[in-house]
Amino acid sequence: MATSDPTIKTTQAVDETGEGSSRILQTRGLTKRFGGLTAIDDVDFAVDAGELRCLIGPNGAGKSTFLKLLTGRHDPSAGAIYYNGAELTDLPPYKRIDRGISIKFQVPSVYPDLTVEENLRIPLQRVASKAEFEERTIETLEQFDLLEEIDTTAANLSHGQQQRLEIGMAMTLEPDLMLLDEPVAGLSVEETEEIAELLVELNDEDVAFIVIEHDIDFVASIADRVTVLHQGDIFTEGTIEDVRSDPEVKKIYLGEDH
Numbered sequence: 001m002a003t004s005d006p007t008i009k010t011t012q013a014v015d016e017t018g019e020g021s022s023r024i025l026q027t028r029g030l031t032k033r034f035g036g037l038t039a040i041d042d043v044d045f046a047v048d049a050g051e052l053r054c055l056i057g058p059n060g061a062g063k064s065t066f067l068k069l070l071t072g073r074h075d076p077s078a079g080a081i082y083y084n085g086a087e088l089t090d091l092p093p094y095k096r097i098d099r100g101i102s103i104k105f106q107v108p109s110v111y112p113d114l115t116v117e118e119n120l121r122i123p124l125q126r127v128a129s130k131a132e133f134e135e136r137t138i139e140t141l142e143q144f145d146l147l148e149e150i151d152t153t154a155a156n157l158s159h160g161q162q163q164r165l166e167i168g169m170a171m172t173l174e175p176d177l178m179l180l181d182e183p184v185a186g187l188s189v190e191e192t193e194e195i196a197e198l199l200v201e202l203n204d205e206d207v208a209f210i211v212i213e214h215d216i217d218f219v220a221s222i223a224d225r226v227t228v229l230h231q232g233d234i235f236t237e238g239t240i241e242d243v244r245s246d247p248e249v250k251k252i253y254l255g256e257d258h
């Protein structure tokens, strides 16, 4: 959706890198400290428009903190975030959503007492006129395979259906970039495959993704590129094959277990 916002300070930072205009998101020296602990340590990171990037790393590597910095849930201790060439480091979360960044956190946050349709209306109110509601609702529920559940109370959906509803709610805002924190945690193999297919389909429609995930087979089934975080910094980046075959990556995961 990416509405223009005159309060956003534009910057040459993206162009100065000489890395081209397809860059949708970039961080420079991004740092987050919690007291004496540096959870994110001077991170330079970039994602291209339409890319599907997975973020992996051992427990405590800083993945969720990094995502929260991108959404504005955490303020950085240092560094900057650029989105489509404009700095958004100090923008509040709702303004980042207006700029085209959507987020789905790990814990399902659908409204359990509302029906599927009522849940969907909450984000739709931001972007659609009342006349468009019905058409947009049906369209979205068809795409997310939830049409038969239109009148079902969200609490009565399966975990996989709740995840799909929540991704559908986020997608109604027509983001250019979608951030997902462990979208298949706790799902069955079949539900995981459904989410993988859905993300690949949405990515084919040119939505970029940053997905945090521990399930490496799921990562392999969706990712264009993978970034490995370790101790708050980028350890390595590459294709899933590069990352899987890197003995140093194996070591940091083994270090977690032994």
Ligand SMILES: Nc1ncnc2c1ncn2[C@@H]1O[C@H](COP(=O)(O)OP(=O)(O)OP(=O)(O)O)[C@@H](O)[C@H]1O
Binding pocket: 034, 037, 039, 057, 058, 059, 060, 061, 062, 063, 064, 065, 066
């Ligand atoms: N609000 C907070 N206050 C203090 N420390 C925090 C806070 N949030 C995260 N941390 C610490 O920052 C570090 C990174 O945590 P984070 O949750 O980002 O890691 P993660 O890679 O997402 O881990 P996991 O895979 O276990 O979810 C950890 O040491 C964690 O204890």
